[in-house]
Each structure stands twice: as C-alpha cells, then as structure tokens.
Amino acid sequence: MQLFSSSIGRKIVMAITGQCMVLFAIIHLLGNSTAFGWLTGGLNAYAHHLHSLPLPLLWGFRLGLLALACIHIWFGIQLTIENRACRTQQYAVKNMQKASFASETMIWTGALLLLFIIYHLLHFTFQVINPETGALINPDALGHPNVLAMVVAAFQNVGIALLYVGAMVVLFLHLSHGIQSSFQSMGWSNDRTQPCLIKGSTLGALFMFLGYAAVPLIILVRILK
Amino acid sequence: MSDHKTMTLTLIVWRQKNANDPGKFETYTAKGITEHHSFLEMLDVVNEDLILAGKDPIVFDHDCREGICGMCSQVVNGMAHGGQDRTTVCQLHMRKFKDGDTIYIEPWRARAFPIIRDLIVDRAALDTIVQAGAYVSCHTGGVPDGNAILIPKPVADESMDAAECIGCGACVAGCPNGAAMLFTGSKVSQFAVLPQGKPEAAARVKALEKAMTDCGFGNCTNHYECQAACPKGINVKFIARMNREFLKAQFS
Numbered sequence: 001m002q003l004f005s006s007s008i009g010r011k012i013v014m015a016i017t018g019q020c021m022v023l024f025a026i027i028h029l030l031g032n033s034t035a036f037g038w039l040t041g042g043l044n045a046y047a048h049h050l051h052s053l054p055l056p057l058l059w060g061f062r063l064g065l066l067a068l069a070c071i072h073i074w075f076g077i078q079l080t081i082e083n084r085a086c087r088t089q090q091y092a093v094k095n096m097q098k099a100s101f102a103s104e105t106m107i108w109t110g111a112l113l114l115l116f117i118i119y120h121l122l123h124f125t126f127q128v129i130n131p132e133t134g135a136l137i138n139p140d141a142l143g144h145p146n147v148l149a150m151v152v153a154a155f156q157n158v159g160i161a162l163l164y165v166g167a168m169v170v171l172f173l174h175l176s177h178g179i180q181s182s183f184q185s186m187g188w189s190n191d192r193t194q195p196c197l198i199k200g201s202t203l204g205a206l207f208m209f210l211g212y213a214a215v216p217l218i219i220l221v222r223i224l225k
Numbered sequence: 226m227s228d229h230k231t232m233t234l235t236l237i238v239w240r241q242k243n244a245n246d247p248g249k250f251e252t253y254t255a256k257g258i259t260e261h262h263s264f265l266e267m268l269d270v271v272n273e274d275l276i277l278a279g280k281d282p283i284v285f286d287h288d289c290r291e292g293i294c295g296m297c298s299q300v301v302n303g304m305a306h307g308g309q310d311r312t313t314v315c316q317l318h319m320r321k322f323k324d325g326d327t328i329y330i331e332p333w334r335a336r337a338f339p340i341i342r343d344l345i346v347d348r349a350a351l352d353t354i355v356q357a358g359a360y361v362s363c364h365t366g367g368v369p370d371g372n373a374i375l376i377p378k379p380v381a382d383e384s385m386d387a388a389e390c391i392g393c394g395a396c397v398a399g400c401p402n403g404a405a406m407l408f409t410g411s412k413v414s415q416f417a418v419l420p421q422g423k424p425e426a427a428a429r430v431k432a433l434e435k436a437m438t439d440c441g442f443g444n445c446t447n448h449y450e451c452q453a454a455c456p457k458g459i460n461v462k463f464i465a466r467m468n469r470e471f472l473k474a475q476f477s
C-alpha cells in the first residue's frame with residue numbers, strides 16, 4: 001500500500017493520525033471543563049459517565065487511540081531520520097525565512113508529549129503515582145471514584161501543577177505547527193485558505209493550551225478546591 | 226564608471242575539487258565592486274584577480290544571467306539566491322550589500338544534488354523526475370483544431386503559475402529536509418489542472434512521487450522554506466494540490 005511506503009503517503013498517515021488525536025484532545029478538554037461546573041456533579045459525574053460506557057466500547061476507544069499514537073510516532077521518527085539523512089551538511093549561515101521554532105522542533109515536542117502522556121496515564125488513569133490519593137480507592141459521597149479530590153490533591157503541589165502547564169506549552173508548540181501542517185499534507189489548502197489555516201492553527205493550539213492549563217492553575221491558586 | 230563609489234567585500238566561499246573532496250571555505254577580498262555589478266559579475270571580478278594571481282577561479286553555474294534559465298545556483302548568507310524576493314542570484318545586484326560586508330557563498334546542499342565542483346552541483350535528479358511523467362502523451366494523427374479544447378482563463382493562469390518553475394532547485398536547497406516537493410508539486414499541478422493533463426493525472430502523480438523519493442530527496446515537513454527560496458514565487462498550494470492528487474490517485 002503506497003500510503004505506508006511512499007513519502008506523501010506517510011505524511012498523509014501522519015496527518016490523519018495527528019488529526020484524530022487532536023479530535024480526541026478536544027473531547028478530552030470538553031470533559032475536563034466539567035471541572036468548571038457546567039455539568040451537575042462536575043468532574044466526578046463526567047468520570048462516572050465515562051466509566052459507565054460498555055467496557056468493549058471504552059477499551060476499543062483506548063486501544064484505537066494507542067494504535068493512532070503508535071503509528072504517528074513510528075512514522076514521525078522514520079520520516080525525521082530520513083530527512084536528516086537528506087541534508088547531512090548544513091549551511092555555514094543558518095538563515096530561515098519561514099520555518100518556526102515550532103516547525104523545527106516537532107520531533108522533540110512530540111517526544112516530550114509522549115513522555116508526558118505516559119506520566120499522565122500512570123498518574124490519573126492507572127493511579128500508580130501518588131496512589132494514596134487515587135480516585136478508585138477514595139469514593140465520593142455517591143460512591144463514585146472521587147476524581148476531583150485526586151486532581152485537587154495533585155495540583156495543590158506546585159511541582160506537579162507546573163509540570164502539567166509546561167507539558168501544555170509543549171502541546172501548544174506541537175499543534176501550532178501541526179494543525180495547519182496536517183491540512184497541507186491532506187491537500188486541504190490553497191493560497192487563499194493557507195494564511196487563515198496558519199493563524200487558525202496557532203489560535204486553536206492557544207485555545208487548547210489555555211483550556212488545559214486552566215485546571216491545574218485554578219487549583220494551584222485555590223480557586224477550585 | 227569611474228564616478229561610482231566602489232565597495233570592498235570579504236567573501237567566504239566554498240571550494241571543493243570534486244564530489245569526493247571534503248571541501249572547505251576560502252576567504253577572498255572583492256575589490257572595486259560597484260553597486261551596479263550583479264552578484265555573478267562581482268564573482269567575475271574576483272575570478273579575474275584569481276586567474277592573474279595564478280590561482281583556480283571559483284567555479285559556478287550560470288547561463289542566461291537574466292533570471293530565466295535556472296542555471297545559477299548559490300546560497301548567499303544562508304539563503305538560496307540571496308534572499309531577495311523573486312530574484313535569481315544572477316539578478317541580485319551589489320546595491321543590496323554595503324562596503325565592508327562579509328558574504329558567505331555556498332553551493333546548494335542536498336543529498337540528491339552531489340557537488341561537482343565548488344558551487345556547481347549535479348541537478349540531474351530534477352530531470353529524472355520530469356522524465357518519470359511530467360509531460361502529456363501525444364499521439365500522432367491529424368492536427369487537432371486549435372480551439373477544440375476550451376480552457377477558462379483562470380485555469381490556464383493556474384497552470385502557468387505552476388509552469389513558471391525554471392528548475393533551478395532553490396526549493397531543494399532551501400528545504401532543511403532536502404525535499405523536492407515544490408518542484409514536483411509544480412510539475413504535477415501544471416498538467417493536473419488542464420483538460421489535456423487529466424487523463425494521465427493519477428499515473429503521473431504516482432510516478433513523479435516515486436521518482437522523487439528514489440532520487441534521494443527528503444520528505445516535506447511544511448516549513449515552507451521552498452516558497453521563500455523560489456525565485457519565481459511558486460506557491461506551496463501546488464504541494465497541497467499534489468498531496469490531493471496523490472490521495473485521489475490511491476482510489477483510482
């Protein structure tokens with residue numbers, strides 16, 4: 001299949017897997033925003049709804065995401081290694097006209113995201129980091145896992161809160177280039193739409209950063225307790 | 226010309242005897258340069274001095290010196306063709322520089338463009354891409370009527386915008402991945418938009434993409450450096466079109 005062997009094909013696969021992960025990140029952000037109180041019962045009610053989904057659906061979703069991430073990372077590394085080999089000797093004067101810090105560091109922001117995702121899953125999903133505050137072993141008044149208490153306990157710690165905010169800066173960088181790059185790779189772009197896509201990509205990434213960073217920050221300054 | 230003020234410049238130039246020589250930078254002084262000299266004429270002046278001193282002149286590619294043939298190929302201060310918008314290095318003039326400037330001059334650097342000597346690289350890989358299918362097959366027979374196929378002006382313009390490529394390879398030189406996506410994208414697009422090009426569009430994009438990779442060019446990461454480097458201002462929308470054509474071709 002040319003999609004998995006050719007140059008453009010693998011970029012298209014990168015773009016599709018990246019976009020699916022962006023869609024997931026938007027849904028995840030929507031879920032997190034229950035912490036701001038728009039859903040009765042807040043974060044705990046949302047977590048309860050999520051865990052009441054039929055198990056095959058939940059695990060199908062999780063494994064699907066895992067597959068997306070693996071494909072994205074595999075081709076990301078493969079393409080980056082190939083690209084470095086195509087320009088072994090650099091110019092004595094480096095003088096980039098359009099490339100940005102974000103576009104030049106995609107492999108590194110991607111790698112940092114991977115590390116963060118592993119930490120984040122161990123922390124809040126499998127709850128093996130700080131297990132004493134784990135939501136599964138500390139039910140709330142309704143007998144549901146107390147996710148809010150777990151998250152609050154974590155983010156009252158300056159180090160953990162800043163780690164999450166820092167990871168979201170990395171996400172911002174990856175997506176500010178990545179979103180518009182994926183439109184270009186899919187061929188969904190021309191000279192009239194491209195300036196909007198580039199601005200939209202930065203704005204979208206900024207929106208994700210603000211949304212995700214808000215939760216640890218409002219807990220850190222004790223607005224949410 | 227004696228009424229003109231002259232400039233003295235320091236040139237740091239890549240010298241390399243052949244593809245196997247590791248190559249190194251040499252420093253030269255360019256004296257008596259006026260603002261009216263083109264960049265290549267400035268090098269001509271330096272080369273005359275070198276020849277008189279019994280040294281090897283700096284070897285560089287050039288032909289038309291009027292920005293249409295695509296032969297000239299130098300990276301000046303890290304920018305292919307010197308960074309002036311829509312200008313080949315032969316049309317870059319010394320009025321862009323100041324007396325006392327230090328200028329780095331390097332060849333196109335990409336795996337697919339081996340260095341032949343000094344600033345000359347072998348760009349045959351671009352021809353290989355064209356030979357893979359950047360044309361329309363014609364069959365012999367009666368001469369078709371000139372206006373048998375009507376092409377709306379905006380479509381013809383779109384094709385011409387892509388066909389403006391002079392094949393200099395600055396897009397590859399500017400790309401941190403040594404990719405030839407802008408070149409290949411413009412070849413794919415100039416035919417794909419026209420009725421004459423459509424029958425072979427799917428086969429063409431597949432063949433050109435394969436030739437591009439086989440020649441050792443890199444993969445696109447959408448830095449858009451190619452568009453900045455292109456002396457003809459070819460837009461990266463043609464890369465998007467090639468990607469679109471490629472995706473479509475998978476289902477045809």
Ligand code: HEM
Pocket residue numbers: 011014015017018019021022025069072073076077080103106107109110111113114117174175177178179181182183185186445446447
């Ligand atoms: C987990 C580790 C990750 C690694 C190692 C990684 C690596 C990469 C690399 C190397 C690229 C190509 C850069 C380029 O072409 O300029 C890329 C593109 C992209 N990434 Fe990631 N990434 C990761 C995670 C993510 C996540 C979590 C998301 C979404 C939330 C994401 C979204 C994207 C998007 C949308 C693109 C653009 C695709 C394209 O260029 O066509 N990535 N990534």
Ligand code: FES
Pocket residue numbers: 286287288289290291292293294295296297313314315316
């Ligand atoms: S020498 Fe012909 S384009 Fe520069």
